[in-house]
Amino acid sequence: MSLISKKHETDENIIWHNQNVTKEYRIKLLTQKPCIIWFTGLSGSGKSTIANAVEKKLYELNCKTYLLDGDNVRHGLNKDLGFSELDRIENIRRIGEVSKLFIDSGLIVLTAFISPFKSDRQIAKSLVKYDEFIEVFIDTPLEICESRDPKGLYKKARDGAIKNFTGISSPYEEPKEPQIHIKTDKYSIDGCSQLVVDYLIKHGYIKGDIDYAI
Amino acid sequence: MSLISKKHETDENIIWHNQNVTKEYRIKLLTQKPCIIWFTGLSGSGKSTIANAVEKKLYELNCKTYLLDGDNVRHGLNKDLGFSELDRIENIRRIGEVSKLFIDSGLIVLTAFISPFKSDRQIAKSLVKYDEFIEVFIDTPLEICESRDPKGLYKKARDGAIKNFTGISSPYEEPKEPQIHIKTDKYSIDGCSQLVVDYLIKHGYIKGDIDYAI
Numbered sequence: 001m002s003l004i005s006k007k008h009e010t011d012e013n014i015i016w017h018n019q020n021v022t023k024e025y026r027i028k029l030l031t032q033k034p035c036i037i038w039f040t041g042l043s044g045s046g047k048s049t050i051a052n053a054v055e056k057k058l059y060e061l062n063c064k065t066y067l068l069d070g071d072n073v074r075h076g077l078n079k080d081l082g083f084s085e086l087d088r089i090e091n092i093r094r095i096g097e098v099s100k101l102f103i104d105s106g107l108i109v110l111t112a113f114i115s116p117f118k119s120d121r122q123i124a125k126s127l128v129k130y131d132e133f134i135e136v137f138i139d140t141p142l143e144i145c146e147s148r149d150p151k152g153l154y155k156k157a158r159d160g161a162i163k164n165f166t167g168i169s170s171p172y173e174e175p176k177e178p179q180i181h182i183k184t185d186k187y188s189i190d191g192c193s194q195l196v197v198d199y200l201i202k203h204g205y206i207k208g209d210i211d212y213a214i
Numbered sequence: 215m216s217l218i219s220k221k222h223e224t225d226e227n228i229i230w231h232n233q234n235v236t237k238e239y240r241i242k243l244l245t246q247k248p249c250i251i252w253f254t255g256l257s258g259s260g261k262s263t264i265a266n267a268v269e270k271k272l273y274e275l276n277c278k279t280y281l282l283d284g285d286n287v288r289h290g291l292n293k294d295l296g297f298s299e300l301d302r303i304e305n306i307r308r309i310g311e312v313s314k315l316f317i318d319s320g321l322i323v324l325t326a327f328i329s330p331f332k333s334d335r336q337i338a339k340s341l342v343k344y345d346e347f348i349e350v351f352i353d354t355p356l357e358i359c360e361s362r363d364p365k366g367l368y369k370k371a372r373d374g375a376i377k378n379f380t381g382i383s384s385p386y387e388e389p390k391e392p393q394i395h396i397k398t399d400k401y402s403i404d405g406c407s408q409l410v411v412d413y414l415i416k417h418g419y420i421k422g423d424i425d426y427a428i
Contacts, residue, residue, distance in 0.1 A: 077315070
């Protein structure tokens, strides 16, 4: 076992020397393979709802997770950023960099941001190893998102009160090859979230039993 | 138990409803009280060495930690920042905000930055609860730091090749009331790090046995 061979003693209780606590050690302690689960989709598509549902299921499976979303990022780390093109890119860059730190810490990090541009998602993806980035496309038709309009944003965008609103006055570039493509009109919230959990189990990120009923 | 009472069922295996995974839940899963251990001190004072030694001891105690330092922050999240006064403040602000996210995730986060100005440390401190910020002053006399000069920075500062170098051409504002004040000439590295671990045990952040030999 490589982790043990780095110690000067084979006794697990002896402190090792000349070796800091690394990602490898943290992974061993947390017993999971860290990754970013990057949810992308239109406003109102259900990203946050499904991400939260996934996080609950992971908690039940004893997984250590953290969810980054507008609530904890835009009001804190990125509160100095607006919605210009440059600020939008910087917003996603910082989310990617913070996600990378969380992966390094051994956690499974979930992000729920519209992230409409392929180039921006590519920046985040490029920061980590290829198998540490799991893109989840929450595919909900625009008309359904707009009919939900929980924050009244679509109405404001249609009225012209909000400029560059994704889906109305700014494009949403659909992921071409997401690791997980969820057509939300085909499943319940529970079903959608189970698809993600099953992917993680199947690909060895976490331990658990796949729900074949989905 | 408040965590259980939020569930609709008392059976631990039943998924709760209408309740996202919160900091409280993560603390329960990780079985530790998250905090920032903020190391401050001159360049060459031993901040990183002691922080790494603390992290090893915490790992042995099954604690889940993450260390933020120049290596993983300046080359990633903060790579767009230089060393102007504004950039220096922004550097510490982002480190504080990221530390806050890590606390929210339930981890114990260690930071090892010179952070010479009281006002900057105050920004980081102000972001979290009062008992979530543990300031550790690594107190090593300037002449010892300068004699070590592992990166040759003091020499460059004396030669004028580096401007605004802490301790030479820019002040280091000593913490007046740090939670832990370590005079490094009085202890070994092991002893210094044990002082921090003992503080965490004594104040209920982690479980373990205090080493009264220190």
